[in-house]
Amino acid sequence: MPNDLALRLADWAHSAYTHAEVPYSALAAAGLHLVDTIAVAIAGAGEPPVESMRRATRTHGGAGRLALVLGTAAHALDYDNAQTPSLVHPSCVIVPTAVAATAGRPDRGPGKLLHALAVGEEISLWLGETAVADGNSILFERGFHPTAVCTPIGAAVTAGLLRGLNPDELAHAIGTAASLSGGILEGNRTGGQTKPMHAGFASAAGIFAADLAAAGATAPPTSLEGRFGFLHAFLGVDPAAIQWPFDRAEGWRLESVVTKPYPTNGFIHSSIDAALLLREQGFRLEPGARLQIGVAEPVLRTIAFPEASKYAPSDAYAARFSGPVVVAIAMLGGSGLGVGLADFDGVNGPDETVLAAAQQVRFAADPHASAAFPKHVVSIAAGIDGDGNQYHARIGTGRGSPENPLSTRELFMKFEDCVAPRLGTSASTALWDNLQSGISGDGTTLATAIFTFTALFD
Incomplete structure (x- = not known):
């Protein structure tokens, strides 16, 4: 050799x-x-x-x-x-x-x-x-x-x-x-x-x-x-x-x-999966509701910060890298497999409905997700609706992975x-x-x- x-x-x-x-x-x-x-x-x-x-x-x-x-x-x-x-x-x-x-x-x-x-x-x-x-x-x-x-x-x-x-x-x-x-x-x-x-x-x-x-x-x-x-x-x-x-x-x-499965930054995918699971449970981003998602600390730099651009992305490309916006799209009922191409305007940023819903979503570092990163991009979601009802979802293996392949x-x-x-x-x-x-x-x-x-x- x-x-x-x-x-x-x-x-x-x-x-x-x-x-x-x-x-x-x-x-x-x-x-x-x-x-x-x-x-x-x-x-x-x-x-x-x-x-x-x-x-x-x-x-x-x-x-x-x-x-x-x-x-x-x-x-x-x-x-x-x-x-x-x-x-x-x-x-x-x-x-x-x-x-x-x-x-x-x-x-x-x-x-x-x-x-x-x-x-x-x-x-x-x-x-x-x-x-x-x-x-x-x-x-x-x-x-x-x-x-x-x-x-x-x-x-x-x-x-x-x-x-x-x-x-x-x-x-x-x-x-x-x-x-x-x-x-x-x-x-x-x-x-x-x-x-x-x-x-x-x-x-x-x-x-x-x-x-x-x-x-x-x-x-x-x-x-x-x-x-x-x-x-x-x-x-x-x-x-x-x-x-x-x-x-x-x-x-x-x-x-x-x-x-x-989704046309967004990959670090957000497990959070989309979690949001879709919460939606199946009946949770909605209605007035008074709030949603917190725990992710690996290094992921926050891409999908949650700087907050000014993540909560008000200037165009469709920037929106694909905004955790709050993408999760809001999924919670509101996105296209495709949960969030699709039709959910992103080719020129403009998200509409006011999406931006308002995004304000109810917060990301934070989670020690379990951080320990699993980068081999696994874990999301741990906790939602509370306006009546105080609680919803939970944990995603460790996202859609499209070899362990959970797309059909x-x-x-x-x-x-x-x-x-x-x-x-x-x-x-x-x-x-x-x-x-x-x-x-x-x-x-x-x-x-x-x-x-x-x-x-x-x-």
């Missing part, structure tokens, strides 16, 4: 890809991620960050530009999947990378697309989990976006595999991508268009790193473990202490990714919610059918589905 970590990683990835060593369960997860990401990217196609990215890159072309736009669209609504404890959104980067790397290139084709997806996501999640220490993500605690830091390397591997790089070239792509990582999370707190673009930047970085390696560009052999390498610079961890991707008995990490019907409902407004019901169903057939092994229908998808972004 080579000593340089980038080359060790490249050897593992190349072997898993070329010798079809990805287990069936991981390929099935990759197929689910492909379908879900295509749906949320179509839904996000007209969002302001995507339009800004398209205008800014209109004189560019090729796979890099497609990756920038697709990645931004996939992350624009925060409806894309995510994993704990890494806090990485893998598919909004790796799926656009794979699609961009194969679009218009029949020589690459869809045949081993899922293998390349699985390997790239697994590496991204491995890096994200390596950053978890003392009950939190080191990256998240420092203000880095774990997705923006960890996925460029995974994207470089996916693009490199689909491009046919050998292990040495793939190692150089990994090293180059390590210098293209980065992104801050302040957008989660106070808005702006930058955070969704992180996925586009990371996807394009992977394409670029692979292309540079194919053109002969080299990277430091110790780009990961060196004194000034990725692991020290971003994670502050000892390379000798990390667990390698291929030293894992529990199965591949991408099988633990959560498919989001095929629910997955289709989400797909239709995302795609039908853009393509129409018939075309949406046809795309779903082609994707389902494609991930089952029909390369022709998968190619057709991907062509239909990318044509929307020309």
